[in-house]
Amino acid sequence: MAINWFPGHMKKTQREIKENLKLVDAVIEIRDARIPRSSANPDIDKLVGDKPRIILLNKSDLTEKSVTKQWIKHLSSENVKVLEVNCLTGSGLNAIKPAILELLKEKHDRLKAKGLVKIITRVMVVGVPNCGKSTFINKMAKNNIAKTGDRAGVTKNKQWIKTPLGVEMLDTPGVLWPKFEDEETALNLAFTGAIKDEVMDSEELAYKLVERLQTYYPEKLKERYKIDEIFENPLDTLDAIARKRGCLMKGNEIDYMRIAVILLDEFRGGKIGNITLERP
Numbered sequence: 001m002a003i004n005w006f007p008g009h010m011k012k013t014q015r016e017i018k019e020n021l022k023l024v025d026a027v028i029e030i031r032d033a034r035i036p037r038s039s040a041n042p043d044i045d046k047l048v049g050d051k052p053r054i055i056l057l058n059k060s061d062l063t064e065k066s067v068t069k070q071w072i073k074h075l076s077s078e079n080v081k082v083l084e085v086n087c088l089t090g091s092g093l094n095a096i097k098p099a100i101l102e103l104l105k106e107k108h109d110r111l112k113a114k115g116l117v118k119i120i121t122r123v124m125v126v127g128v129p130n131c132g133k134s135t136f137i138n139k140m141a142k143n144n145i146a147k148t149g150d151r152a153g154v155t156k157n158k159q160w161i162k163t164p165l166g167v168e169m170l171d172t173p174g175v176l177w178p179k180f181e182d183e184e185t186a187l188n189l190a191f192t193g194a195i196k197d198e199v200m201d202s203e204e205l206a207y208k209l210v211e212r213l214q215t216y217y218p219e220k221l222k223e224r225y226k227i228d229e230i231f232e233n234p235l236d237t238l239d240a241i242a243r244k245r246g247c248l249m250k251g252n253e254i255d256y257m258r259i260a261v262i263l264l265d266e267f268r269g270g271k272i273g274n275i276t277l278e279r280p
């Protein structure tokens with residue numbers, strides 16, 4: 001699976017992120033909770049440095065809860081707080097403010113000691129494509145559409161959004177690139193829709209998804225598609241699923257394209273169940 005990002009774009013966004021980093025107190029990094037490792041940018045630690053960071057494991061409505069808890073523990077550190085959220089409903093988002101305050105406590109204490117009363121906290125949002133950056137920013141900006149506009153001495157040509165949390169957020173999120181170095185990462189990104197289907201072979205992708213699901217979630221697969229058994233060869237399982245769904249062409253041939261679209265769609269929509277594709 002040969003997928004790549006044009007290095008010119010990568011360099012430009014990297015530069016932009018570095019510049020924006022100077023303007024903020026903390027970084028909110030969004031990841032897809034179904035693939036907390038694959039949806040991370042390999043250079044994020046280097047980029048963010050020791051700036052306080054909040055990792056939002058977004059789309060947690062689609063995951064296996066206990067595994068998400070494991071990830072939270074695994075990814076947390078002194079400078080990094082990890083929260084599970086659902087940006088569609090807003091669930092979990094109110095934990096952001098306390099997390100930011102905790103991360104910035106020392107800094108705030110220092111400022112207060114200097115006599116500052118009103119402290120504005122600025123954050124920037126980063127994440128790989130499709131992790132939910134726009135949904136997050138829209139949700140946070142809701143009921144508070146008023147943008148703060150340019151502010152002398154702070155930044156030029158940058159829009160900040162005032163959120164109900166009392167935190168100002170840079171309104172354009174930084175797009176990071178994931179790494180596709182190994183096939184598993186590329187597949188995880190493709191399964192979850194982070195890589196456009198147009199550049200993928202959907203039939204192969206669906207086959208690989210069945211292979212994965214029948215290894216880790218055989219019962220969910222059986223239940224969703226009302227199949228009696230899982231076959232050793234994932235292709236046989238895929239065929240059984242296709243037959244159950246009536247994805248057949250003339251002469252009873254399997255319509256692989258049609259079942260592929262159905263499978264990927266249902267997986268992405270959480271219809272096969274709460275599934276996490278990788279473990280810490």
Ligand SMILES: Nc1nc2c(ncn2[C@@H]2O[C@H](COP(=O)(O)OP(=O)(O)O)[C@@H](O)[C@H]2O)c(=O)[nH]1
Pocket residue numbers: 058059060061062085086087088089127128129130131132133134135136
């Ligand atoms: N199930 C679920 N879907 C979400 C959540 N957040 C975002 N999405 C969906 O994920 C897709 C990508 O979101 P978007 O905000 O455009 O991602 P961006 O590319 O990072 O800006 C959209 O279809 C969103 O509706 C969530 O918490 N749960």
Ligand SMILES: [Mg+2]
Pocket residue numbers: 133134135
């Ligand atoms: Mg977006």
